[in-house]
Amino acid sequence: MDVRDFLFAPLAGDLFLLEISAKEAGVLAGMDRLEAKALELGLKGEWMAPEGTALERGTCVCRAWGDAWQVARAEEELLGCIGKASGVATAAAEMVMYARGRVSIVCGAWKKVPSEVRQDLRRAIATGGAGIRITEEPFV
Numbered sequence: 001m002d003v004r005d006f007l008f009a010p011l012a013g014d015l016f017l018l019e020i021s022a023k024e025a026g027v028l029a030g031m032d033r034l035e036a037k038a039l040e041l042g043l044k045g046e047w048m049a050p051e052g053t054a055l056e057r058g059t060c061v062c063r064a065w066g067d068a069w070q071v072a073r074a075e076e077e078l079l080g081c082i083g084k085a086s087g088v089a090t091a092a093a094e095m096v097m098y099a100r101g102r103v104s105i106v107c108g109a110w111k112k113v114p115s116e117v118r119q120d121l122r123r124a125i126a127t128g129g130a131g132i133r134i135t136e137e138p139f140v
Contacts (some may be wrong), residue, residue: 106131
């Protein structure tokens, strides 16, 4: 028996509000994965910030309702959906800002990235405003 079964037994039937808020400023990414995981957990989404939202410390990213078990699992699983992706999007946005249009910021070398995270990272880089290819034209 998981100790949470015992701890949550008196809370059966109760619903709880959960909120995920930004710890620091940045660019939000990975919301498609977070929304899918929230649905998988059975949470009732009340509000979700859109992908690419500019975050300040304390900005609410997600608000949802669930029972005690769902909220506990959300704490374990939802942050991972947006943490790395948002960090990558934020870094990409910072580089684009520093470049001030003088050069194009791109990130390549995708064959060196594990396939299970490749698409998420590509999306995060694009969310941050950087490119994912050196050029869109064919090249050797």
